[in-house]
Amino acid sequence: MLAFIKLNFLISYSLFLISYSMWSLSNITNNIQNWLNQSFNPTWALVLEMVIAGIAVISLFAMLGLILVIMERKVSAWMQIRLGPNRVGPKGLLQSFADTLKLLVKEGLTPGGADKFLFNLAPVIALVVAMLLMAPIAFAKDFQLWNLNIGVLYVSAVSSIMVISILMAGWASNNKYSLMGAMRSGAQIVSYELSAGLSVLTIVVLAGSLNISDIIYSQADGWWIFKGHLPVIISFVIFIIAVTAETNRAPFDLAEAESELTAGFHTEYSGMKFALFFLAEYVNVFIVCAIGATLFLGGWMPFHIGNWQGFNHVMDFIPSSIWFFGKTFFLIFVIMWFRWTFPRLRIDQLLNLEWKYLLPISMFNLLLATVIAIAGWHF
Amino acid sequence: MNDVPNYKPPVPSSSGGAVKYLKNIFHAIRSLLVGMRRTGYYFTHHKEIITQQYPDNRETLKLPERFKGEVVMLHDENNEHACTGCTACELACPNATIKIVTKFDITPEGKKKKALDKFVYHLELCTMCNLCIIACPTDAIKMAQTFEHSVFDRSKLTKILNNPGSKIREGIE
Numbered sequence: 001m002l003a004f005i006k007l008n009f010l011i012s013y014s015l016f017l018i019s020y021s022m023w024s025l026s027n028i029t030n031n032i033q034n035w036l037n038q039s040f041n042p043t044w045a046l047v048l049e050m051v052i053a054g055i056a057v058i059s060l061f062a063m064l065g066l067i068l069v070i071m072e073r074k075v076s077a078w079m080q081i082r083l084g085p086n087r088v089g090p091k092g093l094l095q096s097f098a099d100t101l102k103l104l105v106k107e108g109l110t111p112g113g114a115d116k117f118l119f120n121l122a123p124v125i126a127l128v129v130a131m132l133l134m135a136p137i138a139f140a141k142d143f144q145l146w147n148l149n150i151g152v153l154y155v156s157a158v159s160s161i162m163v164i165s166i167l168m169a170g171w172a173s174n175n176k177y178s179l180m181g182a183m184r185s186g187a188q189i190v191s192y193e194l195s196a197g198l199s200v201l202t203i204v205v206l207a208g209s210l211n212i213s214d215i216i217y218s219q220a221d222g223w224w225i226f227k228g229h230l231p232v233i234i235s236f237v238i239f240i241i242a243v244t245a246e247t248n249r250a251p252f253d254l255a256e257a258e259s260e261l262t263a264g265f266h267t268e269y270s271g272m273k274f275a276l277f278f279l280a281e282y283v284n285v286f287i288v289c290a291i292g293a294t295l296f297l298g299g300w301m302p303f304h305i306g307n308w309q310g311f312n313h314v315m316d317f318i319p320s321s322i323w324f325f326g327k328t329f330f331l332i333f334v335i336m337w338f339r340w341t342f343p344r345l346r347i348d349q350l351l352n353l354e355w356k357y358l359l360p361i362s363m364f365n366l367l368l369a370t371v372i373a374i375a376g377w378h379f
Numbered sequence: 380m381n382d383v384p385n386y387k388p389p390v391p392s393s394s395g396g397a398v399k400y401l402k403n404i405f406h407a408i409r410s411l412l413v414g415m416r417r418t419g420y421y422f423t424h425h426k427e428i429i430t431q432q433y434p435d436n437r438e439t440l441k442l443p444e445r446f447k448g449e450v451v452m453l454h455d456e457n458n459e460h461a462c463t464g465c466t467a468c469e470l471a472c473p474n475a476t477i478k479i480v481t482k483f484d485i486t487p488e489g490k491k492k493k494a495l496d497k498f499v500y501h502l503e504l505c506t507m508c509n510l511c512i513i514a515c516p517t518d519a520i521k522m523a524q525t526f527e528h529s530v531f532d533r534s535k536l537t538k539i540l541n542n543p544g545s546k547i548r549e550g551i552e
Binding site: 078 | 404411414415417418419421422426427428429430532
């Protein structure tokens with residue numbers, strides 16, 4: 001969790017304020033940094049900045065968990081011609097608070113035959129990986145925890161640690177369903193990382209940088225999905241499919257396949273330990289959608305059309321954080337849409353899709369994108 | 380929502396190799412989009428929601444036509460029913476929910492005639508399969524739509540369906 005400590009920070013303020021703040025977030029963070037540096041010596045200022053950033057990330061997690069759970073339940077209900085939660089609070093919006101309260105007071109059971117150390121470690125690792133992935137994401141203009149020059153590589157490297165926590169949970173539970181779920185998840189994540197990586201590479205080739213803020217600035221004159229012709233659209237589709245699989249969500253949720261494996265790798269988990277897995281799943285969905293929005297939809301860049309100066313000025317007036325969260329939540333909605341439309345794949349169909357379709361297509365597509373980048377055919 | 384084209388599965392063709400591969404991709408994407416269009420339609424059209432918020436709308440509750448709640452016997456204004464006591468329903472019942480107790484009436488001509496004494500119905504055993512209603516030759520019983528059956532004593536679920544003092548309607552054989 002404290003891997004942040006080595007990091008070179010742009011400071012953050014409580015992300016809770018993002019959508020309500022009328023000032024630019026980078027101004028707020030700069031003010032805080034100046035104030036801290038005036039009031040304390042540099043070491044203490046850095047420590048305090050890290051504490052503030054940590055609190056901000058944790059509160060963002062809590063908010064994301066609450067918002068995404070109620071969003072998923074409402075979206076699923078409406079797609080299935082149901083009403084969804086509508087009793088707790090106005091229009092049922094406080095339902096996820098009630099659920100969280102329930103999970104907090106539940107007993108966190110550790111089964112007798114389980115490997116206690118691994119069993120308790122696994123949900124923590126799942127959450128720590130999700131927190132590490134927050135570091136390089138640019139939430140608004142000049143508002144990033146860690147602006148490192150290999151941001152995209154860092155994200156794809158760290159996100160694959162996720163599978164370790166799933167395997168750990170499955171193995172330590174001492175339960176055949178958990179183990180089968182974990183093994184399926186392992187096969188799935190290892191396969192789909194390939195095409196996710198290749199589709200990300202398409203953008204890296206076009207933008208010529210692995211740095212996330214450089215990639216965003218390269219989209220100042222148009223998002224890559226508009227500038228990059230067909231190859232970028234294909235790689236966007238492949239990216240969405242691959243990250244849906246990587247986050248173990250339906251139609252690729254056979255790691256937890258409740259009809260076959262009760263709950264897969266988290267069968268034996270209860271109370272807060274289960275809640276950590278649950279939270280990590282939603283935070284991961286947010287992160288992959290944020291990466292997708294950053295790479296393909298221009299991150300916090302506003303939507304501009306060619307030379308329409310008036311229109312572009314209006315778009316610039318909308319705060320960059322709203323652009324970022326709007327795009328991210330749009331992608332989250334698309335992934336939820338998948339989940340409540342498509343039936344679950346079998347394991348052979350899953351591997352067929354990846355190795356016979358997505359991987360060859362994305363390799364060919366990468367070649368095409370490289371030709372476009374070299375010849376300079378993109379806008 | 381009649382404008383969604385029904386998705387037809389691809390016709391197997393003799394073309395192999397690359398053409399088949401590309402066709403597969405095309406049909407896969409098309410069928411996925413058809414599904415997403417349907418759920419997207421439901422997502423945006425909340426008037427399609429079929430949930431009934433039961434205890435709240437108790438007064439205006441609309442039950443589907445074929446909803447089955449319990450077996451009742453029909454009586455007309457003269458307290459007469461159409462049951463001949465033939466036990467067809469008792470024989471049709473898969474789990475012995477119905478027990479017909481018969482008696483012998485004396486007809487005006489002085490003959491003995493078999494008639495219904497008690498139609499015993501065990502609601503606690505009934506699965507609402509409707510077979511008794513189908514079996515009844517005189518349409519004496521039917522399925523009612525009442526469904527709030529909870530009671531504090533199990534014996535209250537054993538009901539006698541024919542009203543006290545009721546008799547068979549004239550002309551029913």
